[in-house]
Amino acid sequence: MASTSSSVASLPLPAAGAEARAEASALDASTRAPVLVFFLSGLAWLLAATVLALITSFKLHTPGFLDGAAWLTYGRVQPAALNALVYGWSTNAALAVAFWLMARLSRAPLRCGGALLVAACFWNLGVTLGVIGILAGDSTAAPWLEMPPYATPLLFVAYALIAVWALDTFRSRRPGPVYVSQWYLLAALFCFPWLYSIAQIMVVFDPARGVVQALVNWWYVNNLMTLWFMPLGLAAAYYFIPKVLGKPIHSYYLSTLGFWSLLIFGSWAGPHYLIGGPLPAWLISAGVAASMLLLIPVVVTAINLHLTLLGSFRALRSSPTLRFVVFGGMNFTLACLLGTLVSVRSVSEVTHFTHFAEARVLQGLYGFFAMVMFGAAYYVLPRLLLKEWPSAVLIRLHFWAAALGATLYWVALSVGGWIQGQEMNQAATPFLEVVQHTLPWLFAGSIAWILLAIGHLALAVNVVWMLFAPRPAGATEPTLFPPPAGAPGMVHR
Amino acid sequence: MNRGPFLFLGILATLAFSWVGLIVAGEIQLGHLAPYYDPNEGSVNPYKPAGQAAQGRLVYADLGCAACHTQQVRRPGFGADTERGWGARQSVARDYVYEPRVLLGALRTGPDLRNIGARQTSADWHLLHLYDPQLTSPGTIMPSFRFLFHYRKTEAGQTSPRALKLPADYARQHGLDRPGYELVPTPRAEALVAYLLSLQDTYVYPEARPYTPPKAAAEAK
Numbered sequence: 001m002a003s004t005s006s007s008v009a010s011l012p013l014p015a016a017g018a019e020a021r022a023e024a025s026a027l028d029a030s031t032r033a034p035v036l037v038f039f040l041s042g043l044a045w046l047l048a049a050t051v052l053a054l055i056t057s058f059k060l061h062t063p064g065f066l067d068g069a070a071w072l073t074y075g076r077v078q079p080a081a082l083n084a085l086v087y088g089w090s091t092n093a094a095l096a097v098a099f100w101l102m103a104r105l106s107r108a109p110l111r112c113g114g115a116l117l118v119a120a121c122f123w124n125l126g127v128t129l130g131v132i133g134i135l136a137g138d139s140t141a142a143p144w145l146e147m148p149p150y151a152t153p154l155l156f157v158a159y160a161l162i163a164v165w166a167l168d169t170f171r172s173r174r175p176g177p178v179y180v181s182q183w184y185l186l187a188a189l190f191c192f193p194w195l196y197s198i199a200q201i202m203v204v205f206d207p208a209r210g211v212v213q214a215l216v217n218w219w220y221v222n223n224l225m226t227l228w229f230m231p232l233g234l235a236a237a238y239y240f241i242p243k244v245l246g247k248p249i250h251s252y253y254l255s256t257l258g259f260w261s262l263l264i265f266g267s268w269a270g271p272h273y274l275i276g277g278p279l280p281a282w283l284i285s286a287g288v289a290a291s292m293l294l295l296i297p298v299v300v301t302a303i304n305l306h307l308t309l310l311g312s313f314r315a316l317r318s319s320p321t322l323r324f325v326v327f328g329g330m331n332f333t334l335a336c337l338l339g340t341l342v343s344v345r346s347v348s349e350v351t352h353f354t355h356f357a358e359a360r361v362l363q364g365l366y367g368f369f370a371m372v373m374f375g376a377a378y379y380v381l382p383r384l385l386l387k388e389w390p391s392a393v394l395i396r397l398h399f400w401a402a403a404l405g406a407t408l409y410w411v412a413l414s415v416g417g418w419i420q421g422q423e424m425n426q427a428a429t430p431f432l433e434v435v436q437h438t439l440p441w442l443f444a445g446s447i448a449w450i451l452l453a454i455g456h457l458a459l460a461v462n463v464v465w466m467l468f469a470p471r472p473a474g475a476t477e478p479t480l481f482p483p484p485a486g487a488p489g490m491v492h493r
Numbered sequence: 494m495n496r497g498p499f500l501f502l503g504i505l506a507t508l509a510f511s512w513v514g515l516i517v518a519g520e521i522q523l524g525h526l527a528p529y530y531d532p533n534e535g536s537v538n539p540y541k542p543a544g545q546a547a548q549g550r551l552v553y554a555d556l557g558c559a560a561c562h563t564q565q566v567r568r569p570g571f572g573a574d575t576e577r578g579w580g581a582r583q584s585v586a587r588d589y590v591y592e593p594r595v596l597l598g599a600l601r602t603g604p605d606l607r608n609i610g611a612r613q614t615s616a617d618w619h620l621l622h623l624y625d626p627q628l629t630s631p632g633t634i635m636p637s638f639r640f641l642f643h644y645r646k647t648e649a650g651q652t653s654p655r656a657l658k659l660p661a662d663y664a665r666q667h668g669l670d671r672p673g674y675e676l677v678p679t680p681r682a683e684a685l686v687a688y689l690l691s692l693q694d695t696y697v698y699p700e701a702r703p704y705t706p707p708k709a710a711a712e713a714k
Binding site: 059060061063064067068069070073074075076078079137138139140141142143170171178183186187190191194195198202207208209210211212213214215216219223227260263264267268270271273274276277278279280283286287345349352353354355357358424425426427431432435436439442 | 496497500501503504505507508510511512514515516518519520522523524525526553554555556557558559560561563565567568571572573576577583584585586587588589590591592593594595596597598599600601602603604626630631632633634635636637638639640641
């Protein structure tokens, strides 16, 4: 429930009343088909990515595992898993949440959802072709852009449709303040096509000369995180945390500062991925400086979200959405602080090229982004299907498996990566010995992926169960963790 | 912040700023970097890899070797790349001007390969290593690439000169010692090895002289 205050920092929907609820459910209904299709295809990709990531992870410590065929070799399964996770799960889920948020916040129904269904078909066809292409050996070998050039044009067609409809919804918004989540949504929806086109053109279709390719490539990877996944994740966090708690965001001014500083510094931080690489020092220094300055948006956003939550921590006990989103928010802070840390040259000297870097990527992509998307799904899906989640136990299982798995992965690979980096920098330690010493940590990484897989299965079972459960006749009670013992104002998931 | 156009222009300006500042500026500085002509040696470096080595680069890319191997040597004193023998000097932008796909890599699950051709000069070593990495590097976590090899009947009783020279007890254990049969690399394996052997930045540019720490230089005098 939104606050009744007229502050611009509050959510635009007025306080609960029969009329407001009717409006909200009409808006939800307009987004039903596209949001469901994008979310369910995202979920399917999540399961596919989990299988591929499990194979990848096992191969790291047991190289003989499934090593008989080219399409199952580590170098192909690993990018296939990453692309399935980034373009399959994360982007599908992000778009589902973006449509729903855009309609709700603009108080404008999503028109012509049919075009979005076409977009969903194109997008998923593109990603399917891309992932199969990677496994078949058509990878471009450019990090995060491995999908072969015959798959990516489909993504452009899909994205054009998507952006047009999202912007159309924004343009037909009710007059009034534009909420902070909408800024983030607009920024992300606008930036993605530019980032992706520039990267595709300068790396794949008409490759730039020499190391400029690497510069564009890492600029893209960095910006995909800071200008696409982070804004979308934060848009959801800025919506769901106040929504579930029924109070406004702590500070409008902090939100503004956080927004613009994330865009400006985030978009410059890319070259820090190339510290020590064959590029001019000024380029790398610019990236390092921007990475340092990224502390501003991260700290500002963390304070803003934390102060919003302050005094309402009890709600974490009962609301699945809040629990996932807040866990994601904490990981956002952590992943960004780590990003700043590893762009210090003396730290990078150790962590660069090690599993530490890998752990940090998954921390952002999963610990932060995927967790926020899960939280959003627990809030949105019941409103679209007009049914409640069938099992609180499965939600609880999902949360703990995902939270433990993500944390274990991060801790294990960070510690292992740090040791690996230290030893690699001592030329006296033979390389094979360094490799041997990473094995226990890589093994722990596999256990972490098994935990994540359990969580994903729990989510999938719950979603399928919910889809096929009969719709109840009367009003329903939200599925919460413990029955809220008279917690005031807690009507949301 | 309540007006769409203001937001839109702000976002556009931010993105354009970063694009011009990093990508366009980088392209202006590095996008037309030429090979270096050494008037004393009369040589031009780097040279364009051709033939089998160029094909091998595609094999390297499609098998995803770059997922575990970097191709960039950091400067001496920053990491231990040169001490480990991964290169006599740091890699510089000019090294990569002719590469249709720059495979810098980001992870060193395995060692850096920028100068592997100078480090492991034997094609036989590379073939054995690809067939079963444990043969040459016991304890490694590199997977076997045995799908790049054929176990076939010898042609007209003649063992191919390209047949792998497996250690006798390894061949026995793995049932690869049938008389009249041989283990040969496919053209893809041979291309990959040619590419690996071509990986060596042994020439020197003015901007990439092997680095001597000031202390050592003083002692040398």
